[in-house]
Amino acid sequence: MKKFINQADDFIPEMLAGIYLAHPDALRCVNDDPHCLARVGATPGKVAIVTGGGSGHLPLFLGYVGEGMLDGCAVGDVFQSPSPEQILAVTQAVDTGAGVLYLYGNYNGDIFNFDMAAEMAEMESDIRTRTVVAADDSAGAAPSGEGNASARRGVAGIFFVYKCAGAAAANGGCLDTVARVAQKAGDRVRTLGVALSPCIVPRIGKPGFQIGDDEMEIGMGIHGESGIRRGPTLPARQIADEMMSWLLADSPCQSGDEVAVLINGLGATPLEELYLMYRHVHHTLSQSGIRVFRVWVGEFATAMEMAGMSISLMPVDEELKALLAREANTPMFRQFSA
Amino acid sequence: MKKFINQADDFIPEMLAGIYLAHPDALRCVNDDPHCLARVGATPGKVAIVTGGGSGHLPLFLGYVGEGMLDGCAVGDVFQSPSPEQILAVTQAVDTGAGVLYLYGNYNGDIFNFDMAAEMAEMESDIRTRTVVAADDSAGAAPSGEGNASARRGVAGIFFVYKCAGAAAANGGCLDTVARVAQKAGDRVRTLGVALSPCIVPRIGKPGFQIGDDEMEIGMGIHGESGIRRGPTLPARQIADEMMSWLLADSPCQSGDEVAVLINGLGATPLEELYLMYRHVHHTLSQSGIRVFRVWVGEFATAMEMAGMSISLMPVDEELKALLAREANTPMFRQFSA
Structure with a gap:
């Protein structure tokens, strides 16, 4: 295994430590859990966009947290979903009162955990969330796939969905607008x-x-x-x-x-x-x-x-x-x- | 050989064709030779910076041609120097009258060809050039190396030299200033x-x-x-x-x-x-x-x-x-x- 790595168990924590050290003006850690990552500085009244997913895909997902893109990211271990609690912590950290768009890729673990986080956010903190799932992989529509959107994985095309939704939020769009734009981009890519x-x-x-x-x-x-x-x-x-x-x-x-x-x-x-x-x-x-x-x-x-x-x-x-x-x-x- | 490639001889021409198609507003080809690459748009009176070297190192070298960085690049085949004629063509295309800094890595082929291009530029076109060679590889100073600057190869640290010299030129520095800044950065990195x-x-x-x-x-x-x-x-x-x-x-x-x-x-x-x-x-x-x-x-x-x-x-x-x-x-x- 030719990797720059120490212990396998420390791979993601040590990577995250490096990321926080490299970008102290841009990224912050929430609740002392490095897997809960948020943007430094919030624009009052701006719709927040939260993503998350397994590690191992940089710059996806956390690398897009910043001006004109996303507001927070719940970081899983390599190819593993983050927990509902981690998603919730990020949600609470980035919400400015305008609501939060959950925007992530079409994987069962992520869907389950984001849905649970959405329920907790509403019940515990009265935070309104909307969800758009990116499902852009055409391999899911091939004869060998199931031929419908639910079979499509979320892959690189989510970048366009982030870019469009992030710009809509930065331009002051409300939660419905940001979700509509994300769905529109997601439907097309x-x-x-x-x-x-x-x-x-x-x-x-x-x-x-x-x-x-x-x-x-x-x-x-x-x-x-x-x-x-x-x-x-x-x-x-x-x-x-x-x-x-x-x-x-x-x-x-x-x-x-x-x-x-x-x-x-x-x-x-x-x-x-x-x-x-x-x-x-x-x-x-x-x-x-x-x-x-x-x-x-x-x-x-x-x-x-x-x-x-x-x-x-x-x-x-x-x-x-x-x-x-x-x-x-x-x-x-x-x-x-x- | 697991590469996305057609014929090996076409690798660099086809790569360059893709680059020009992807960045039509930023990069242009000089004299119909795709290996002679220049920035679109020149700032009158700005010192131009020309680099060059073998291919296979993207974003080095040509990827740094643009606002606040470099003005032109002579592109060699994989790990091969560009020719003096190609360097000259780029030089003539980007000079605005304020002179041209040649800034590249410490490899004999590149030094020979840039020196020849400098002579031709002065004789044929009355273009004043200065040269700074990046030689940042500490491996050249190790006991197994020759322990002096001439033994140091130019490697990734040239990015800092480009960045500093490019900013100095964009700020309106004269050729002596831009060359001094490049040498200063090169001496330190x-x-x-x-x-x-x-x-x-x-x-x-x-x-x-x-x-x-x-x-x-x-x-x-x-x-x-x-x-x-x-x-x-x-x-x-x-x-x-x-x-x-x-x-x-x-x-x-x-x-x-x-x-x-x-x-x-x-x-x-x-x-x-x-x-x-x-x-x-x-x-x-x-x-x-x-x-x-x-x-x-x-x-x-x-x-x-x-x-x-x-x-x-x-x-x-x-x-x-x-x-x-x-x-x-x-x-x-x-x-x-x-």
Whole structure:
């Protein structure tokens, strides 16, 4: 296990300690529990957005807590949900009275724990919450999946949902508006990934799955969940073509649309290869009569040291374009207004 | 070779095509040669900064061309220098009459080609250039190295040199000022890396070196150059301690100083592990009576899919602090003013 790590049990606490030391002006810990992370400074009357989920996906989730994005994050252990109590503590810390949007990915553990936290927040603290679950993985809509939204995992496309909802909240939107925008973005965004290598959960100490030296798996999830098709690695052009064919079949976008594109590295894949893949994606979109509003290329939702990448597409209208273009400033994501 | 790639010969041209498609408002190609990259829009009278070097290190080098940083970059093939003619073309494209600073890493091929370009720029176009070479790798000062600046490779610490020189130029500094600031930052910054795995140059198709499943190498260069010591992998704490001990012995910083810190991932190492390492670095600095002015954590200078990381330290004074804190906005690095 070639990792910079001490004891496996200390991996996340020590990582969090490093994050608080690195960003003391931006992030704070709630109730002395480092897994309960909140933004430094609150804007009175602003709707707060709380996310959470398992660790191992940086900059997802906690890296997006900051100006123009999110207000708090409940941090689980590697690939594990945070507890309802941790979600509640974050909720109480960031609520300004305008209500809280819970925005996270479609995993049963997270849904269960966030729902429980929502009940406790209302009962204990009279905090109104709304929930939007990101379920963007097109692999869930493939014939091998269950073909409906509930089967879709939440993957990298949640970045667009955070960006739009975060901008709406920063612009002063009320809870209904922020939830509506998040749902709108979530309904539109679709993602498909491809994995070339596994990753190792520190406590387990060995790869979560095996994949041959000459194999890839299209549609694999960010925890190593089974994808659509495993086969020999192909030239980049053919991988991109196959992914775009799945994605465009599942995405609501069509000829004449404008889309936001996210080219996301899963961990070990170099930025060089992501840009090379974007070239193919751009050409495929052009050939389909779809214009690129803007593309984000880099690591936005990872699976530790997994080699692979994902493509997300979200058709945009004027409202979403303005929200995507708004400035954001978080410890792990910064963007000037366009 | 698990890469998203088509033909090895097309890797860099296709990567560059993706970069120009992704950032049309920020980057332009000079003389129809995609290897000659310049910023869109010039500020009349601003000193221009040109860099260059081999590919395979994104965001280094070209990713820092933009507002508050660099003006142009001559892009070589993977781990290969760009040609003098390419450097000259970039120089001619970005000069506004105020002169051009050549700022790049300490590699013989780059030095030879930039020196030749400087002569051509003066003779052919009457463009005044100055040169500052970043040579921050503390591995070059170790007993196994030659122990002098000429033996130091330029590695991730060049990011601080870019940041300071770029801010000085953006603030309206003349060529002498920008060169002085670059030299000052370059004289102060020191870096030490550790590699856990090799990377594969696409045209070669196999790893540039072998390293055992339980081995690491401290001081390895970003092209796989030999380091200070190879041995069994150790707990993160011990790796950090050993690296900091080399770095602090070689760095000009001492108790009472304030330092800028860069925790850089070499490619495949997750952000989680970089933050975990920063925790150790922070504590070691505290114990040495050194305060952290600010830390940057992420991928700033990579070696494609190499697993590993580097630590850079630069003692700062008020001038360097103000330059580091200035806003910057490039395709692959963004920072709001502090």
